[in-house]
Amino acid sequence: MKLALLKKFRVVISLLFFVFTAILFLDFSFSLPSKISGSVLYLQFIPSLVKFVQLVALSAAGFIIVLILTLLFGRVYCSSICPLGTLQDFISYISKKFKKKKKRKFVFLHANNRLRYSILVITIIFFVSGSLFAVNMLDPYSNFGRIVNNLARPVMLGINNASAFALESINVYLIYPVEFKGLDITLLIVPIVILGLLLWLASSKGRLYCNTVCPVGALLGFMSKFSLFKIIVDEETCTGCGACEKVCKSSCIESKNKYVDFTRCVSCFNCFDSCPTNGLKYEFALKRKVKFKDVEIDLSKRNFISTTLVYLFGLTTIAKAQKQVEVYKDNTVPVVKKNPVSPPGSISLDHFTDSCTACHLCVSACPTQVLQPSFLEYGFLGMLQPHMDNISGFCNFECKICGDVCPSGAILPVKLEDKKLIQIGKVKFIKENCVVETQGTDCGACSEHCPTKAVKMEPYVNPNFATPNLRIPTINDEICIGCGACEFACPTKPYKAIYVESNPVHQIAKKPEVEELAPVDTEEDFPF
Amino acid sequence: MDRRDFLKRSLGAGIAAGAAVTFVGFPNIIARPSKSIAGNPFDLVAVKGGEPGAMFDKAINSLGGIKNFVKPNQTVVVKPNIGWDTTPERAANTNPELVYRIIQQCKNAGAKDVYVFDHTCDTWTRTYANSGIEKAVKDAGGTIVSGDSESYYHEVEIKQGKKLKSAKVHQLILESDVFINVPVLKHHSSASITVAMKNLMGVVWDRGYWHRNNLHQCIADYAAFNKPTLNVVDAYAVMKRNGPRGVSKADVVTMKSLLVSTDMVAADAAAAKLFGAEPDQISYIQIAHDMKVGRMDLENLNIDRIKI
Numbered sequence: 001m002k003l004a005l006l007k008k009f010r011v012v013i014s015l016l017f018f019v020f021t022a023i024l025f026l027d028f029s030f031s032l033p034s035k036i037s038g039s040v041l042y043l044q045f046i047p048s049l050v051k052f053v054q055l056v057a058l059s060a061a062g063f064i065i066v067l068i069l070t071l072l073f074g075r076v077y078c079s080s081i082c083p084l085g086t087l088q089d090f091i092s093y094i095s096k097k098f099k100k101k102k103k104r105k106f107v108f109l110h111a112n113n114r115l116r117y118s119i120l121v122i123t124i125i126f127f128v129s130g131s132l133f134a135v136n137m138l139d140p141y142s143n144f145g146r147i148v149n150n151l152a153r154p155v156m157l158g159i160n161n162a163s164a165f166a167l168e169s170i171n172v173y174l175i176y177p178v179e180f181k182g183l184d185i186t187l188l189i190v191p192i193v194i195l196g197l198l199l200w201l202a203s204s205k206g207r208l209y210c211n212t213v214c215p216v217g218a219l220l221g222f223m224s225k226f227s228l229f230k231i232i233v234d235e236e237t238c239t240g241c242g243a244c245e246k247v248c249k250s251s252c253i254e255s256k257n258k259y260v261d262f263t264r265c266v267s268c269f270n271c272f273d274s275c276p277t278n279g280l281k282y283e284f285a286l287k288r289k290v291k292f293k294d295v296e297i298d299l300s301k302r303n304f305i306s307t308t309l310v311y312l313f314g315l316t317t318i319a320k321a322q323k324q325v326e327v328y329k330d331n332t333v334p335v336v337k338k339n340p341v342s343p344p345g346s347i348s349l350d351h352f353t354d355s356c357t358a359c360h361l362c363v364s365a366c367p368t369q370v371l372q373p374s375f376l377e378y379g380f381l382g383m384l385q386p387h388m389d390n391i392s393g394f395c396n397f398e399c400k401i402c403g404d405v406c407p408s409g410a411i412l413p414v415k416l417e418d419k420k421l422i423q424i425g426k427v428k429f430i431k432e433n434c435v436v437e438t439q440g441t442d443c444g445a446c447s448e449h450c451p452t453k454a455v456k457m458e459p460y461v462n463p464n465f466a467t468p469n470l471r472i473p474t475i476n477d478e479i480c481i482g483c484g485a486c487e488f489a490c491p492t493k494p495y496k497a498i499y500v501e502s503n504p505v506h507q508i509a510k511k512p513e514v515e516e517l518a519p520v521d522t523e524e525d526f527p528f
Numbered sequence: 529m530d531r532r533d534f535l536k537r538s539l540g541a542g543i544a545a546g547a548a549v550t551f552v553g554f555p556n557i558i559a560r561p562s563k564s565i566a567g568n569p570f571d572l573v574a575v576k577g578g579e580p581g582a583m584f585d586k587a588i589n590s591l592g593g594i595k596n597f598v599k600p601n602q603t604v605v606v607k608p609n610i611g612w613d614t615t616p617e618r619a620a621n622t623n624p625e626l627v628y629r630i631i632q633q634c635k636n637a638g639a640k641d642v643y644v645f646d647h648t649c650d651t652w653t654r655t656y657a658n659s660g661i662e663k664a665v666k667d668a669g670g671t672i673v674s675g676d677s678e679s680y681y682h683e684v685e686i687k688q689g690k691k692l693k694s695a696k697v698h699q700l701i702l703e704s705d706v707f708i709n710v711p712v713l714k715h716h717s718s719a720s721i722t723v724a725m726k727n728l729m730g731v732v733w734d735r736g737y738w739h740r741n742n743l744h745q746c747i748a749d750y751a752a753f754n755k756p757t758l759n760v761v762d763a764y765a766v767m768k769r770n771g772p773r774g775v776s777k778a779d780v781v782t783m784k785s786l787l788v789s790t791d792m793v794a795a796d797a798a799a800a801k802l803f804g805a806e807p808d809q810i811s812y813i814q815i816a817h818d819m820k821v822g823r824m825d826l827e828n829l830n831i832d833r834i835k836i
Contacts, residue, residue, distance in 0.1 A: 029653075030651075030653060161677075161679070164677075165679065168680075171641070173643070173671055173672075173673040173674070176673070176674035176676070176677065177674070177676075177677040177679055177680075178676075178677070179676055179677055179678065367651045367653065367654060368650075368651050396613060396650055396651055396654065397613065397650075398613050398614075398650075398654065398658070399613075399651075399654070435739065435740055439740070439741075439742070441741075441742040441743060441744070441745075442718055442719070442742075442743045442744060442811070443718060443739045443740070443743060444716075444717045444718025444719070444739075444743075445718065445735075445736070445739045447717035447718065448649070448716070448717050448718055448772050448773065449649060449773065450773070451773060451775070452775060453770050453775050456717070457717045457718065468811075469720075469809065469811065471717075471718075489649075489736075491735075491736030491737070491739040491740045492740065493740070512775050512776070514775070514776050514778045515778065516778055517768055517769075517778065517779070517780075517781050518781075519781060519782070520766075520781045520782065520783050522576060522577055522782065522783060522784040522785075523577070526574050526576065526801075526802075526831075526833050527801040527802060527804075528574075528797075528798050528801045528826045528827075528831065
């Protein structure tokens with residue numbers, strides 16, 4: 001096989017991964033992601049790793065495949081599988097078109113090992129101490145997900161809605177506008193910062209982000225030292241023309257010294273394509289010793305140890321601090337949600353916060369938009385991990401898509417029949433806030449929406465009003481599943497009269513009792 | 529989330545751009561005939577014992593045929609109850625077979641377009657699909673339209689209203705020549721039972737306002753403002769308890785009944801009787817009767833009772 005062909009192969013594979021991953025986050029028919037996300041995202045490193053740590057299951061072995069691939073061929077993940085990597089290639093490609101100089105050239109840069117391995121070490125320490133905070137902020141797949149879900153998706157919905165309005169004015173209802181909930185501006189800071197960093201780095205320095213910021217890049221880079229196949233310069237055929245160095249987006253080829261820093265190589269294979277003399281080889285590493293002139297590696301080892309010590313002690317307390325936080329306070333009648341509500345299938349707040357990488361795929365796949373990125377609900381370290389926001393929506397009784405799409409095992413897939421009994425929280429009623437109490441008129445919006453009738457309307461005499469036949473909500477939290485439909489529907493302002501208090505550990509609700517009704521004689525006369 | 533909140537949150541999404549599209553004037557809702565059709569002897573037709581489609585055929589024939597209500601080239605909006613993400617046998621939504629037959633009849637009468645929508649409680653894409661109504665509409669040649677976007681709803685003044693002074697109403701209701709209201713009779717936790725008048729809550733955007741401000745009065749207020757051309761009450765399968773959503777199939781009894789009337793109050797009163805309740809015990813029926821929206825005194829009405 002000609003080595004130059006490898007680049008074409010890589011381009012095709014990377015586009016496939018990129019397009020399908022983007023579709024997962026952009027789909028608003030709410031049907032596709034649950035069908036294909038499992039296979040599309042199987043190889044995404046961080047979600048798979050997180051899931052594996054939790055489950056130790058074959059369904060979560062994608063990251064092992066990536067590790068094996070890396071040990072064989074280097075960082076193929078970074079150029080072929082990682083959607084954030086391909087996004088950078090797009091940025092780089094487009095910026096090249098706009099640059100005055102026709103041919104933009106990359107030049108060899110020295111590795112910033114201190115920075116990249118420090119970030120890796122910090123991330124690992126967070127991870128080991130039980131917090132996904134650093135992983136969530138830095139995981140390239142999750143960052144890609146957030147950029148698409150929080151920035152690209154709203155733009156796409158905006159275009160869709162504008163088209164829907166245009167067509168509707170000529171009475172064509174072929175496409176429909178999508179009501180968009182959520183999107184708190186403060187939550188956009190992280191994706192905007194990351195996208196800005198990518199735009200800057202990718203347009204000027206190729207894959208510098210992957211080789212300085214990205215912990216997955218650093219980890220796989222470290223692993224690729226031991227890769228069986230490595231790209232090296234063939235000193236006999238190489239003429240030192242520097243063509244490969246100019247196309248190397250990782251800036252890891254130093255043509256004058258005929259040297260390739262394979263730990264920073266993202267295996268894009270552009271160099272093979274560019275070389276006029278077959279001066280580069282993808283060589284079986286055991287065949288001959290590759291010269292490494294990386295002196296800084298020792299420094300980073302030292303760095304590893306020192307940072308380890310610092311962070312090991314500082315972090316466990318921070319990690320614990322995220323568990324107990326007030327969600328909001330009602331100024332008139334004190335309503336305090338003790339904990340955020342995590343989606344059905346996430347077992348417990350601990351399981352969820354320990355395994356969610358905040359990629360927001362569940363957020364974009366949720367048909368009711370009840371799943372929203374959190375700000376401080378799970379604490380600072382749980383920032384951006386989604387929670388059930390009953391102001392935006394409520395959990396549809398007949399839906400379990402979030403568990404089907406979650407790539408990291410934070411929300412485990414459950415059978416629909418089981419999901420209907422998973423109690424993620426319990427209903428609480430504040431009579432003092434209820435319309436029936438304050439206005440003396442019928443309402444019942446909560447009970448209408450309740451799928452199990454854990455909220456029922458019972459006759460009530462309001463001492464302050466003479467309204468006949470009044471009914472007030474009564475609750476039976478044994479059969480409540482915490483879906484939040486009552487809270488969503490409750491019309492009182494500014495505070496709700498009914499809400500869901502989280503179950504920090506999910507429980508099983510009782511099944512509603514079913515009594516048969518006597519059949520009606522359809523032959524009878526009309527009662528009027 | 530209130531409107532300001534919604535706008536704030538959707539600023540970045542560019543959706544505000546779409547919301548800026550303005551509409552002027554809705555002549556049809558004012559001009560639409562709400563009285564009973566000339567030469568029609570019956571105030572109400574009640575049918576029993578048949579399948580939904582066949583019962584509708586009998587009822588509409590009794591009123592002189594669909595041609596009395598739908599003229600060639602007119603646009604029709606059919607408003608069933610599609611509120612809940614449940615299957616047809618749960619009877620939380622209008623029977624799809626009935627919706628199919630109504631659209632078919634309108635089409636046969638020469639209707640240009642027959643639109644169907646509801647402002648649903650559960651996610652609309654799921655309720656449309658799982659209720660079987662989306663398929664029924666498409667099969668019958670109608671157009672199913674979303675009721676899920678605030679941009680479809682336009683503010684109108686409700687002069688007759690005591691509590692409800694204005695509402696944002698779906699443009700199909702405001703613009704269509706003919707409005708056929710197709711509720712399903714059900715138990716209802718807030719309103720006792722839901723029939724024709726209560727079904728109109730699904731044509732407005734902000735239902736929360738109604739709930740906060742004397743639900744029964746608001747239902748009657750809106751009924752006084754917007755009288756459908758025809759009301760077809762589906763009582764084929766009736767949810768007797770745990771409404772309006774229902775918990776299981778066990779909440780439903782088969783009654784094989786159908787009511788058709790141009791008078792929502794009469795339809796609701798008859799439906800209450802079928803359900804086993806007294807019309808004057810259901811506040812909004814009494815209020816609407818008192819406001820002269822229609823008549824609940826069934827004993828004084830001319831009713832065609834048909835048994836199949």
